[in-house]
Amino acid sequence: MKIASWNVNSLRVRLDHLSDWLNDNQPDLMCLQELKMPDQDFPSEALLELGYHSVFTGQKTYNGVAILSKQPLDNVVTDMPDMDDPMRRYIAGDYPLASGQSMRIVNVYVPNGQALDSDKFIYKREWFSKLRAAMRETLQDNPNVVLVGDFNITPADIDVHDPKRWAGKIHCSDIERLMLQKLMSEGLFDTYRHFNTDGDHFSWWDYRGAGYRANEGLRIDLILSSSAMLNAATGSHIDEAPRKLERPSDHTPVVAEYSL
DNA sequence: ATGGTAGGGCACCTA
Numbered sequence: 001m002k003i004a005s006w007n008v009n010s011l012r013v014r015l016d017h018l019s020d021w022l023n024d025n026q027p028d029l030m031c032l033q034e035l036k037m038p039d040q041d042f043p044s045e046a047l048l049e050l051g052y053h054s055v056f057t058g059q060k061t062y063n064g065v066a067i068l069s070k071q072p073l074d075n076v077v078t079d080m081p082d083m084d085d086p087m088r089r090y091i092a093g094d095y096p097l098a099s100g101q102s103m104r105i106v107n108v109y110v111p112n113g114q115a116l117d118s119d120k121f122i123y124k125r126e127w128f129s130k131l132r133a134a135m136r137e138t139l140q141d142n143p144n145v146v147l148v149g150d151f152n153i154t155p156a157d158i159d160v161h162d163p164k165r166w167a168g169k170i171h172c173s174d175i176e177r178l179m180l181q182k183l184m185s186e187g188l189f190d191t192y193r194h195f196n197t198d199g200d201h202f203s204w205w206d207y208r209g210a211g212y213r214a215n216e217g218l219r220i221d222l223i224l225s226s227s228a229m230l231n232a233a234t235g236s237h238i239d240e241a242p243r244k245l246e247r248p249s250d251h252t253p254v255v256a257e258y259s260l
Numbered sequence: 261a262t263g264g265t266a267g268g269g270c271a272c273c274t275a
Contacts, residue, residue: 012267012268062268062274206265207265207266
């Protein structure tokens with residue numbers, strides 16, 4: 001089984017890139033962030049023709065998350081538990097496994113936070129604390145959990161192209177890394193880092209400046225597996241191919257594979 | 261320290 005996560009930065013603009021990638025890679029689950037479209041515009045029919053069911057929660061202009069799946073999801077939730085948040089950043093569902101069991105897939109678009117002294121950073125901290133509480137419940141309900149998405153946090157300096165330049169800045173601060181560590185202490189593991197110990201591999205590059213050309217990136221898109229899922233994981237990689245296309249998203253897909 | 265580009269939507273906001 002293959003699970004992928006991709007911040008597409010406008011599904012309208014990136015639908016062709018997404019369609020090609022799905023055809024070439026055939027993930028069982030594809031989790032999307034930053035749809036930037038209302039639900040009535042979501043291209044369900046086009047994706048169904050490619051062999052994917054869709055669940056989604058969107059809004060005009062900003063945010064929006066979706067899960068595409070080869071088989072339909074059950075028990076879909078489109079709101080962060082215990083939080084009244086108009087921003088569409090959370091979607092989860094149960095996906096059937098060949099064993100007859102199910103796994104819980106959770107897809108998030110974590111708030112950017114803008115800067116540590118910003119009001120948006122207070123929102124990021126509150127949102128992340130709600131996510132941690134929600135994941136504790138999720139892990140109690142089902143040992144087979146995969147939490148994916150754009151976390152807008154680099155786990156460590158190895159995930160930063162220039163740690164000195166980014167030291168203490170948004171996405172790279174100690175407080176954010178501690179938030180992520182606390183979340184992972186509930187029983188979630190960085191699947192990419194489990195299989196890859198080398199640096200200079202990123203999932204996002206700024207459109208501005210040298211950006212992708214100079215590999216000035218961050219690894220902020222993560223696939224976090226519960227211990228049961230990590231035991232079944234066989235590999236994880238970042239696919240930079242879509243970032244090289246004309247008019248790319250600033251993020252590229254991250255993939256994990258499981259012997260399930 | 262600042263600004264650079266992109267998407268949405270049409271003045272800026274978010275990233």
